[in-house]
Amino acid sequence: xxxxxxxxxxTVQKISRVRGNGGSALPGLVIERTNPxxxxxxxxxxxYGVVVISGTNGKTTTTKMVTELFESQGLxxxxxxxxxxxxxxxxxxxxxxxxxxxxxxxxxxxxxxDEAHAVKFSEVAPIDYALILNVQxxxxxxxGEIDHTAAYLQKVATATRKTVVLNREDPRVSKITAKxxxxxxxxxxxxxxxxxxxxxxxxxxxxxxSKKALVTLEKLGDKASYSIxxxxxxxxxxxxxxxNAYNAAGALAVVKTVLPDRNxxxxxxxxxxxxSAFGRGEVFTINGCEVExxxxxxxxxxxxxxxxxxxxxxxxxxxxxxxxADGRDVSWLWNVDFHSxxxxxxxxxxxxxxxxxxxxxxxxxxxxxIEDLKQAVTKFTSSSKQPKRIFATYTAMLEIRKIIxxxxxx
Amino acid sequence: xxxxxxxxxxxEMNLYGDxxxxxxxxxxxxxxxxxxxxxxxxxxxxxxxxxDIIFGGGGQDSNQNKIENDLRKIAPxxxxxxxxxxxxxxxxxxxxxxxxxxxxxxxxIIQGIHILDITTKAGSNxxxxxxxxxxxxxxxxxxxxxxSGLTRLGKNSVAxxxxxxxxxxxxxxxxxGAKYRNCIGTYLHGxxxxxxxxxxxxxxxxxxxxxxxxxxxxxxxDAIETRAHKVAASRPQ
Numbered sequence: 001x002x003x004x005x006x007x008x009x010x011t012v013q014k015i016s017r018v019r020g021n022g023g024s025a026l027p028g029l030v031i032e033r034t035n036p037x038x039x040x041x042x043x044x045x046x047x048y049g050v051v052v053i054s055g056t057n058g059k060t061t062t063t064k065m066v067t068e069l070f071e072s073q074g075l076x077x078x079x080x081x082x083x084x085x086x087x088x089x090x091x092x093x094x095x096x097x098x099x100x101x102x103x104x105x106x107x108x109x110x111x112x113x114d115e116a117h118a119v120k121f122s123e124v125a126p127i128d129y130a131l132i133l134n135v136q137x138x139x140x141x142x143x144g145e146i147d148h149t150a151a152y153l154q155k156v157a158t159a160t161r162k163t164v165v166l167n168r169e170d171p172r173v174s175k176i177t178a179k180x181x182x183x184x185x186x187x188x189x190x191x192x193x194x195x196x197x198x199x200x201x202x203x204x205x206x207x208x209x210s211k212k213a214l215v216t217l218e219k220l221g222d223k224a225s226y227s228i229x230x231x232x233x234x235x236x237x238x239x240x241x242x243x244n245a246y247n248a249a250g251a252l253a254v255v256k257t258v259l260p261d262r263n264x265x266x267x268x269x270x271x272x273x274x275x276s277a278f279g280r281g282e283v284f285t286i287n288g289c290e291v292e293x294x295x296x297x298x299x300x301x302x303x304x305x306x307x308x309x310x311x312x313x314x315x316x317x318x319x320x321x322x323x324x325a326d327g328r329d330v331s332w333l334w335n336v337d338f339h340s341x342x343x344x345x346x347x348x349x350x351x352x353x354x355x356x357x358x359x360x361x362x363x364x365x366x367x368x369x370i371e372d373l374k375q376a377v378t379k380f381t382s383s384s385k386q387p388k389r390i391f392a393t394y395t396a397m398l399e400i401r402k403i404i405x406x407x408x409x410x
Numbered sequence: 411x412x413x414x415x416x417x418x419x420x421x422e423m424n425l426y427g428d429x430x431x432x433x434x435x436x437x438x439x440x441x442x443x444x445x446x447x448x449x450x451x452x453x454x455x456x457x458x459x460x461x462d463i464i465f466g467g468g469g470q471d472s473n474q475n476k477i478e479n480d481l482r483k484i485a486p487x488x489x490x491x492x493x494x495x496x497x498x499x500x501x502x503x504x505x506x507x508x509x510x511x512x513x514x515x516x517x518x519i520i521q522g523i524h525i526l527d528i529t530t531k532a533g534s535n536x537x538x539x540x541x542x543x544x545x546x547x548x549x550x551x552x553x554x555x556x557x558s559g560l561t562r563l564g565k566n567s568v569a570x571x572x573x574x575x576x577x578x579x580x581x582x583x584x585x586x587g588a589k590y591r592n593c594i595g596t597y598l599h600g601x602x603x604x605x606x607x608x609x610x611x612x613x614x615x616x617x618x619x620x621x622x623x624x625x626x627x628x629x630x631x632d633a634i635e636t637r638a639h640k641v642a643a644s645r646p647q
Contacts, residue, residue: 145425145470322645328539329554331599334430350645353638357604360634361433369634371641 002042002102005035009095027095028088039091039125042098048075048108048258050126054118054156055133055173056149057301058247060277061239062133063112065251070108072270073255073262078106086117087124108258115152122159130156131165131254133247135172136300146172157181165254168209184253185213186246190220193242193307215253217246226268228252233268238275241308243301284404290387291404295397297326299335305391310340314389317346317380319373319396320355326393330354338362345383348376349396373399412445413617416457418466419477420450423503426556428467430601431499434610435463442628444614453480457487462617464491468502468557468599478520481507485523492525497616498593499609501602505587505595506530506559526588526595527564533580534558539647541576541598543586548608550574552642553598561597563588570596575647592616605639607632 013027031038043050053063067077080093090111098104113121115135121127135150150172157164157178164178168185188208208216218232219225224245225234237245248271255267276282284291294309296302310316322328330351339362347355347369356366370376377400381388392400417432432448439446451457453476469477492498500508509528512520536558543551551571560580563569569579570587578586578597587596594609596602603610607630615627 147470328645329426329556329599331427331430331554331601334427334433334601334604351641353634353641354605357634357638358430361430361437361604369637 002035002038003100005031005038006095006098006100006102008034009091010100013092013095026092028091031091031095032088036124039087039094042094042104043109043125045104046078046106046109049128049162050109050111051129051131051254051258052118052121052127052156052160053110053112053131053133053254054115054153055131055167056115056136056298058133058243059112059114061244062131062247062251063110064277065239065248065271065274066131066254067110068274069251069255069267069270070110070258072266073259075107076105078104078109080111086113087121090121090125115149115156118156119152122156127156127160128162129165129254129258130160130178131250132157132167132173132176133250134167134170134300136298150176163257165214165250165257167250168211168213174209174211182253182257183209183211183213184215184249185209185211185217186249187216187218190217190246193220213253214256215249217249220245224248226252228256228264231264233264235268235272237271238273240276241305243304243308244276282401286381286404287385289381289385291381292387292389293397293400294389294391295394296391297394299332302333302336302391306336306338306340309389310342312342313387315345315380315384315386316341317348317376317388317390318344318355319349319376319390319392319400320347320351321349321393321396321399322351323395325395333358338364343367345388346370346376346380348373348380349393352376374403377403411443411618411621411623412447413439413462413614414458414460415446415448415463415465416461417448417450418464418481418500418504419452419469419473420467421452422473422477423467423469425468425470425502426554426599427601428501428599431465431467431501431603431610434601434603434607435465435613438607438610438630439614441630444618451484453477457484461491461496462620463613464488464496464498464500464593466500466504466508468504474503474507478507481523482521485525488523489525492591492593495592495616495620497613497620499603499613500593500595501599502557502597505597506561508593508595509561509588510564512559525593526590527566528561528579528588528595529564530559530561532558533560537577537581537597539576540642540645541578541586541647542574542643543571543576543578543598544574545571548606548612550639550643551598551602551606551609552639553596553600553602553606555597556599557597561588566590570594575643600642605635605642607635 009027009031012030067079070077157176163180165182167173168183191208216227282293343365345367347366352369352371356369436446507522508525509522513531515532538556541553541555567588569585570589573584
C-alpha cells in the first residue's frame with residue numbers, strides 16, 4: 001500500500017510540476033484521500049520522533065534553529081518548507097524526500113505548523129514533542145479569538161506523546177497542561193522587554209513566572225546569556241531581534257529535552273552561527289545601499305521589531321497588505337505604539353493609507369504614500385545612500401523580495 | 411475647554427484596536443485646542459458625574475464574563491448619562507451588553523443593561539469581513555466586523571445604518587448597529603473612528619453642546635482619513 005501511494009504521489013507531483021502548479025498541495029491531497037494512514041506510518045518510524053513547533057510569532061526562525069541544532073549533533077532532520085505548514089504540505093514534503101522503496105532516511109522530523117493546522121496534524125500523525133512559543137493577536141479573522149487559539153494549542157499539547165516545551169512568560173501558554181512539561185523563560189529584568197499580548201494592551205509590567213525553567217534568557221546586550229540547567233552560557237548571536245534571542249531559549253530547551261546528554265557548550269556554539277530565516281531580517285544591497293527587510297505580522301511582533309530595529313542611522317518604509325495571509329483586518333496597527341519612529345519615508349501596500357493614518361495619530365510624518373509596491377520600493381531605494389529598513393506584512397514581504405531580485409538589484 | 415472621556419474596561423474590552431477610537435477622540439480634540447481627560451473605568455471603580463463622552467469596546471468571551479457584574483452595578487449611572495444625551499459609542503461586546511439580553515448557544519440568558527432596545531442570540535457562524543454601511547447622519551461608514559452574535563432591533567431603536575457590504579446586525583435584515591439619542595452601538599471595528607472622522611466629530615460636538623459651548627468645530631485636514639476610508643470601502647468583503 002505504501003509503495004503504491006509513494007509512486008502515485010510522486011507521479012502526481014511530477015505531473016503538477018510539469019503543469020506549473022509548483023507541485024505543492026495536490027499530491028498531498030491525492031494521498032490524503034487514497035491512503036489516510038500514510039503520514040502516520042512514515043513518521044512513526046523516525047527513531048527520535050516528531051517535533052512540532054507552533055505559536056503565533058517566530059515559528060519559522062525557531063524551526064530553523066531547532067533543525068540546525070539537531071543537525072549540528074549529527075541527526076538527519078526532516079523539515080517542511082515555509083508555506084507548506086499544513087497536513088497536505090507535510091505529505092507533499094515527505095513525497096519529495098521518500099525513496100520509492102519506502103526508505104525515509106531521517107532521524108527526526110521538525111515541523112512548523114500554525115495553531116489550527118497543528119490540531120489537524122495531531123489527528124492524523126504522531127507528535128512526540130511540541131514547542132509552543134506564544135499566543136498573540138494575529139489574523140483574528142481567521143481564528144476568531146485569541147482564547148480559541150490557546151484552546152487549539154492545548155489540544156496539540158494533549159496529543160503530544162512525550163514532552164511539551166512551553167513559554168513560561170506567556171500566560172496563555174504557561175497554563176497549558178500535558179503529560180510532561182518543560183519551560184523556557186526570561187529573567188525578571190528582561191520580562192518587561194517582552195510584552196505578552198495582555199501586557200501590550202494593558203501596559204502592565206509583570207514579573208517573570210516562578211515556575212522552574214530548563215532554559216532562561218538572562219541578559220541581552222551585544223551578547224546573549226542563557227541559564228541552562230543552572231549553568232550560565234554567554235554567546236554572540238547571528239539572528240537579530242530580541243524575540244529571536246528568546247525563541248532561541250525555546251529551541252535550546254526542546255533540543256536539550258530530546259537529547260539530554262549532549263554537550264551544552266557545543267549547542268551554544270552551533271546556535272551562535274545560525275542565521276534568521278528567509279525574509280526575517282534579510283539584508284540586500286541595492287545601488288550600493290543596504291536594505292533590511294523585516295517581517296511584521298501582528299502587534300506584538302511589530303512592537304518588538306520597533307524596539308530592536310529603530311535608530312537614527314536608517315531610513316524607514318512600511319508596507320501593509322491585507323491579503324488573507326496578512327489578515328484582512330488592519331485594526332491591529334492601532335495596538336502598536338509608533339512613537340519611537342522618525343519620519344517614515346514611504347508607506348506602501350494595499351493599506352498604505354491606513355498605515356499613514358495610524359502614524360498621523362502618533363504624530364509621525366509620512367513623506368510619501370504609494371500603494372504600488374514596485375513604484376514605492378524603487379522610489380524609496382533610489383532616494384539616498386543611507387541604509388534602509390522596510391517593515392512589511394507577509395505578502396508584502398514576498399512581493400518586495402521578488403521586486404528586489406527581479407530587478408537584479410541584489 | 412475640556413472633555414472627560416469615560417473608557418469602559420480598557421483592559422478587558424480592548425479587541426481589534428479599539429484603543430484607536432480613544433486616540434482619535436484625543437487627537438481631534440488636541441488639534442482644536444480642546445483638552446481631554448480619559449477616565450479608564452475598571453471593575454469596582456466609581457463613575458464621576460461630569461462625564462462628557464462614553465466609549466466601550468469589544469472583548470473575548472472570557473473577558474466579557476469578568477465585567478458583567480460591574481456593568482450591571484454602573485448601569486443606572488450609564489443609563490442616566492445616555493438619557494441626558496451624553497454622546498456614547500459602544501462596539502461589539504459592549505454594544506450587545508448595552509441591549510436587553512444575550513442568549514448563549516446553551517439558551518442561557520445573560521441580561522444586558524437595557525439602554526439600547528436590542529436583543530442578541532449566539533449564532534453558529536462568525537460574521538467576519540469588511541463592512542460598508544449607509545447612515546442617515548454620517549453618510550457612508552466603513553469598518554470591519556467579527557462577531558457570532560446575531561442582533562435584532564426592538565421597537566424603540568433605529569438602525570445605525572443600512573448594509574451596503576458585509577453582514578451587520580444579523581446578516582439578514584440589512585441593518586447595522588443601533589442608535590438611541592446620542593448613543594451609537596455598532597459591530598464596526600477598524601477601529602471605526604479614524605476612518606470615519608465625522609462620527610468622532612459628532613461625539614466631540616455633542617459633548618461641547620452639552621457643556622453649553624455651541625462653538626462650531628474647527629475644520630481639520632482629513633485628506634489621509636478620506637483616502638483611507640475610500641480604500642477600505644473598495645476592499646473585498
